[in-house]
Amino acid sequence: MRVFVTGATGFIGSAITKELIDAGHQVLGLTRSDAGAKALASAGAQIHRGDLEDLESLRSGATSSDAVIHTAFVHDFSRFQEVCEIDRKAIEALGSALSGSDRVLIVTSGAAMANSAKGVPATEDGSLISSKIIPRAASEEAAAAIAAKGVRVSIVRLPQVHNTEKQGLVTYAIQVAREKGISAYVGDGSNRWPAAHRLDAARLYRLALEKGAANAKYHAVAEEGVPVRDIAETVARGMNIPAVSLSPEEAVKHFGWLAEFVGRDLPASSAKTRKDLGWNPTGPGIITDLENMRYS
Numbered sequence: 001m002r003v004f005v006t007g008a009t010g011f012i013g014s015a016i017t018k019e020l021i022d023a024g025h026q027v028l029g030l031t032r033s034d035a036g037a038k039a040l041a042s043a044g045a046q047i048h049r050g051d052l053e054d055l056e057s058l059r060s061g062a063t064s065s066d067a068v069i070h071t072a073f074v075h076d077f078s079r080f081q082e083v084c085e086i087d088r089k090a091i092e093a094l095g096s097a098l099s100g101s102d103r104v105l106i107v108t109s110g111a112a113m114a115n116s117a118k119g120v121p122a123t124e125d126g127s128l129i130s131s132k133i134i135p136r137a138a139s140e141e142a143a144a145a146i147a148a149k150g151v152r153v154s155i156v157r158l159p160q161v162h163n164t165e166k167q168g169l170v171t172y173a174i175q176v177a178r179e180k181g182i183s184a185y186v187g188d189g190s191n192r193w194p195a196a197h198r199l200d201a202a203r204l205y206r207l208a209l210e211k212g213a214a215n216a217k218y219h220a221v222a223e224e225g226v227p228v229r230d231i232a233e234t235v236a237r238g239m240n241i242p243a244v245s246l247s248p249e250e251a252v253k254h255f256g257w258l259a260e261f262v263g264r265d266l267p268a269s270s271a272k273t274r275k276d277l278g279w280n281p282t283g284p285g286i287i288t289d290l291e292n293m294r295y296s
Contacts, residue, residue: 002026003209004065006058006090007072008045009036011166012108012158015202016069017045023206028065030057030072052086055093062097062105069106069205070094077172077257084135088142095146095153104152106208107143110136111159111194111219111268121194121224121267124157124217152214159194159221159268161201162286164293169193170286172258174235174295182244183236186251186263189229194268196222197283207277218273222281225267234290 003020007013008029017027017040027045031037037047050057052072062068070091074083091107098105113136114126128144131137140155147153160168167174170193177183196204201220208218229243236243251259273279284292 001066001209002028002064004028004030004048004061004068005045006030006052006061006068006070006094009039010071012161012198012201013071014039014043015198016071016205017043019199019202019206020209021045028061030061052090055089058090058093059097062094065103067104067106067209068094068098069209071108071205073108080257081135084131084138088138091139091142092146095142095149095151098151099146099149102152104154104209104212104214105143105146106205106212107139107153107155109140109155109157111157111221112264112266113137113140113157114217114268119265119267121269122219123269124219124272147215154208154212154214154216154218156205156208156218156220157268158201159196159219159223160286161196161198161220162289163198164289167286167289168195169258169261170231170235170290173232173255173262174239176255176258177235177239177241180254182242183232183239184244184246184251184254184262185229185232186246186248189227189232189245191228191263191265192225192267193228193231194221194224194266195226195286196220196281197289200279200281200283204273204277204279207279211277213276216276218277219268219270220273221268221270222283223285224269225265226286228262230287231290234287238290238293238295
């Protein structure tokens, strides 16, 4: 199968590219730079020039492929709502190119997008939070809109995806800890974040491509919920700095935009995903990766 992968040179997208090629698929990778083109060529992928705001490049890449995996996202959280709307338009463009066919589009979202009762892990079937509450939900709203027009769409919701180099939102928390000399959490830090190793997440995308159902939602969750205090204390040990509890008010000043997430309890389940796709994550947990990370 020839698969158009957006974000193909990114942290997760590059792992998906390798996973697909190793499984015998062809990859057409979206890139906007010469460095990205070189990385794609080295990985054995074909090169497609463009970016998320070049909607014609997205449409042409999708048109020339058997399936699309959309992982690209503009990671500028200082203009979060704007970049989420950029993603909405990108998904609409990809969907327009696939309309009238049985070709699949896999859209990337976040594990925090599903509603759940307080303290209960979010499930794949949980109702979607509105983008008016969490702007990132715009991606799933766009997916639902094109699915209503007959496009075969499925969604992969990501937790904190990690290895020993990057760990999702934890990477930004580490940057703040390095700048301010403390590794902080909010309150007692018992709120939880789900997590999965990068290679396990990449394998789930391949399984969703090969075995997934239309309109399905999949959770790439290996660990349902790791206490944020455990994460902060592991980072503190790695950097030889104090781990400190902050009040919600102190957290806003300390973390900036990240404060919106650091104090939230976001457990998520992947029981249905594992059953439906036969996905069995085997990679190390996020604490293990943080313990083996180089902090200097």
